[in-house]
Amino acid sequence: MSTIQMPDISxxxxxxxxxSQLKPKHQANGLTLIEAKVKQYQFNRFLYQFVGAAWxxxxxxxWSDSQWQAYSEADNLHLYVAYVGGSPAGYFELQxxxxxxxxxxxxxxxxxxxxxGYGGYLLTQAIEHAWALPNTRRVWVHTCSxxxxxxxxxxxxRGFTLFRTDIxxxxx
Numbered sequence: 001m002s003t004i005q006m007p008d009i010s011x012x013x014x015x016x017x018x019x020s021q022l023k024p025k026h027q028a029n030g031l032t033l034i035e036a037k038v039k040q041y042q043f044n045r046f047l048y049q050f051v052g053a054a055w056x057x058x059x060x061x062x063w064s065d066s067q068w069q070a071y072s073e074a075d076n077l078h079l080y081v082a083y084v085g086g087s088p089a090g091y092f093e094l095q096x097x098x099x100x101x102x103x104x105x106x107x108x109x110x111x112x113x114x115x116x117g118y119g120g121y122l123l124t125q126a127i128e129h130a131w132a133l134p135n136t137r138r139v140w141v142h143t144c145s146x147x148x149x150x151x152x153x154x155x156x157x158r159g160f161t162l163f164r165t166d167i168x169x170x171x172x
Contacts, residue, residue, distance in 0.1 A: 006169075008167045008169055009145050009167070009169075009170050010145040010167055011142055011165065012144065013140065013164040013166070014140060014155050014160035014162050014163065015138055015163050019131045022124070022159045023158055023159045024127075025120030025123075025157075026121065027120075031082050031121060031122065032083050033080055034083065035078065035081075035129075036079040045063075047091045048060055051091065051109065051110055052108065054148075056146045077095050077105070078093065078096075078129070078133070079092075080092050080094070080125065082122050084113060090110055092107040092122065092123075092125075093107075094129060094133065100135045100137030101136075101139075101140060102133055102138070104130065104140070107122070107126055107141065119154050123154055140160075140163075141160065
């Protein structure tokens with residue numbers, strides 16, 4: 001029996017080192033954004049699965065409740081949820097890190113909301129909120145070749161620049 005060789009995964013690391021690099025998209029198309037100020041790890045887990053299922057987000061699927069709680073309810077993590085017509089449409093998490101770095105930990109839209117013009121606006125909001133956090137000197141994000149085909153293009157269209165590409169074997 002032969003084994004199928006899966007293609008390697010490219011991990012794209014992007015950064016923005018000054019707010020002036022942002023190329024915003026201001027058209028909300030009916031999307032509203034609300035910060036989840038009451039931290040509930042179950043909600044973060046729901047959003048991770050809601051958005052990530054289509055893109056093989058698997059790194060946190062095996063986490064225990066206590067792991068989710070420690071991550072999601074940490075003081076340095078900020079959750080913003082996008083709604084369309086009262087329904088959750090997507091989200092992003094911002095994590096304040098050492099030396100003024102803010103990472104967009106997770107960002108995305110539910111499948112039903114992709115391709116409707118929300119992505120550029122939601123990413124603009126993520127970047128603006130990241131720069132608004134105290135002492136931010138750099139905003140960064142990573143995406144990969146398993147993500148939506150337009151993901152890397154959206155990051156670059158908003159002003160992110162690629163600073164490193166890593167290659168990882170796909171494990172399936």
